[in-house]
Amino acid sequence: MIIAIDGPAGAGKSTVCKMLAKRLGFAYLDTGAMYRAVAWALETAPSHRSLSQTDLEDQKAGELLERLPLRFVIERGRLEIFWAQKSLSEELRGPQVTEAASRLSRLPAIRQFLVARQRELASQGPDFVAEGRDTTTVVFPEAELKVFLTADLKTRAKRRCEEYRAKGVELPLEKVEEMLAQRDHADSMRDHSPMRRAENAFLLDTSGLCVEEVVERLAQKARNLSPALSDGP
Numbered sequence: 001m002i003i004a005i006d007g008p009a010g011a012g013k014s015t016v017c018k019m020l021a022k023r024l025g026f027a028y029l030d031t032g033a034m035y036r037a038v039a040w041a042l043e044t045a046p047s048h049r050s051l052s053q054t055d056l057e058d059q060k061a062g063e064l065l066e067r068l069p070l071r072f073v074i075e076r077g078r079l080e081i082f083w084a085q086k087s088l089s090e091e092l093r094g095p096q097v098t099e100a101a102s103r104l105s106r107l108p109a110i111r112q113f114l115v116a117r118q119r120e121l122a123s124q125g126p127d128f129v130a131e132g133r134d135t136t137t138v139v140f141p142e143a144e145l146k147v148f149l150t151a152d153l154k155t156r157a158k159r160r161c162e163e164y165r166a167k168g169v170e171l172p173l174e175k176v177e178e179m180l181a182q183r184d185h186a187d188s189m190r191d192h193s194p195m196r197r198a199e200n201a202f203l204l205d206t207s208g209l210c211v212e213e214v215v216e217r218l219a220q221k222a223r224n225l226s227p228a229l230s231d232g233p
């Protein structure tokens with residue numbers, strides 16, 4: 001079974017998807033991390049920093065991306081990303097990479113490259129929770145359960161501020177609201193695979209809900225589709 005979950009930044013996707021995957025015994029595929037990895041590789045990795053936006057808009061961009069020493073693998077039910085032998089994780093979470101991922105994700109060559117990798121990973125099966133911006137519309141339109149997870153801007157900004165605070169970064173709420181609004185705009189207005197709710201996706205507004213409630217509702221929906229599913233920890 002594939003459960004595909006899209007929605008704007010700060011809606012709670014990552015927390016919900018991780019918990020839901022654990023609960024059902026599914027693997028968890030964070031497609032946003034893949035966009036972040038490409039952005040990190042193109043803008044930070046020393047050997048590739050010289051690539052310009054024009055190079056990436058060129059028809060040969062696909063070949064160029066294939067040559068990057070980036071590897072995506074599912075290990076112990078989670079996506080692991082390697083740059084040569086180095087495992088990438090925290091370096092993908094900084095504000096610069098966040099901005100670059102949103103900016104570069106509008107380029108068709110990058111999208112095609114990553115959508116192919118995402119489908120390859122899912123073909124290893126058996127069961128996945130995938131999250132992103134286009135998993136319900138483009139990557140896995142045939143997913144058994146499709147969800148658009150959202151929340152109002154204030155709620156999302158508050159959640160992000162708390163996440164930053166937990167990492168020792170203090171940012172004013174208004175600033176975080178502005179950053180999220182900009183990202184929503186860029187992610188939903190781009191020409192290729194913009195973020196939008198798929199027609200048959202279940203819309204869930206998490207504004208007044210705690211994470212456990214959201215996970216429970218989605219687990220219940222999955223169990224309705226497949227009663228044999230486990231109800232793990």
Ligand code: DC
Nearest residue numbers: 031032033035101102105132133134
């Ligand atoms: O979910 P995230 O914040 O880690 O995603 C980072 C950026 O990657 C986001 O601003 C838009 C892009 N993205 C995308 O275009 N398509 C996806 N399926 C996932 C992420």
